[in-house]
Every structure is written in C-alpha cells, then in structure tokens.
Amino acid sequence: MNVLTPRNYAPASVSRYLLPSETQVISVRQHPVVLAKHFFITLGVLIVEVIISSQVSTQSAAQIAIWLPGIVALIWLGVAAVQWWVDWFAVTEKRFILTTGIITKKVAMMPLTRVTDMSYQRSAMGRVLGYGEFILESAGQDQALRSVPYLPYPEQMYRRVCLWIFPERIEDEEEAAEEAEDIATSS
Secondary structure, three states: OOOOOOOOOOOHHHHOOOOOOOOEEEEEOOOHHHHHHHHHHHHHHHHHHHHHHHHOOOOOOHHHHHHHHHHHHHHHHHHHHHHHHHOEEEEEOOEEEEEEOOOOOEEEEEEHHHEEEEEEEOOHHHHHHOEEEEEEEEOOOOOOOOEEEEEEOHHHHHHHHHHHHOHHHHHHHHHHHHHHHHHHHHO
16 A cells, blocks of 8 residues: 655645755655654643632632643644644765755755665554664765654655665566566466
8 A cells, every 4th residue: 555645746835945856755744643653742731720710700810820730731732733734854866865954944855876775663652553773874974864753654765765765676676577477377
C-alpha cells in the first residue's frame, strides 16, 4: 500500500526549494504524535481550570485570571499545530530536504551522493503508533541534516529511498531474477 505522497505532488514549502531539474520522490510531515505533548499539557491545564473555575463565583474577576493560562495553553497548542503543518521532510532524486519554521524558515539538506550510511530506528511506542527516526550519515564533518525524528511509514520510506540511493543493485538483482526465471522455464 502506497501511503506516501505521489511523485507529482510537492507541497509549496518544499517545491520552492527544488531545483528546476529536480523532482520530489517522497514528501511527508512528521507523525502527528509530535503534537501529543502539547495536546495533553493543554488538556491538563484546561481540566484544572474547569475544576478551579467551578469553585469560584461566575461573577468574580478571578475567572479571568483562572482562564488566562488555558488561553495561553490553547495558543501554544495552535502554534505547535501550525508548526507541524508547515514542516516537511522531502526526498528528491538528488537530495534529502527538511523544511522547518513558521516565521523563520530553516531548510536543511543532504545530497544523496554524500550519504554513506542510512538507517532508521523505531522505539516501542513508534512501532505501536507507526513512526520512526531516519538517521543519515556522511563522510566528513557534521551535516545540517543528520536525524529526522517522528517520520510516518518508516519501512516504506526506507525501501523507497534505498531504491534511489542504490538503483544499480536493484537493476542487477532484477536482471538476475529474470535470468533465473528464464533458466527455470527453459529446463
């Protein structure tokens, strides 16, 4: 099942950084679990406020002071949701790109030719909820893009990226499989 973005779709926050000769292969947002901490803290603040508010007179000026942290928590959750919405991880046939930021946009990238090792890891919670972390390594100094946490569908992404990084091995394996099939059918 293909759950990644189609090849002809690149979000605006990614497509503006693509070269004219570049086509995106994968574009995904981080898994929504990145919003869980914000959501549960906001929910906790609102529950506490409801409990405290029910103990105070509804005509009291203290109601404003009681609900102020809840309003701040909702704004905090809203900013986190917008941040999640505009952040994208993309893979083109030439490089990895991670765009982050609402007001100040940060674009980190690593050319596929510089990748010497790529792996992904999944915690127990990541296996249950369906996210993982990509770890990219290259020869030489530290890169702007080394780790991309909370990526959805990590196995599918890993396989697709490996197809782009090692296309000659896949072609060799396909040719070997076709030759083996030809030998099997001719005997």
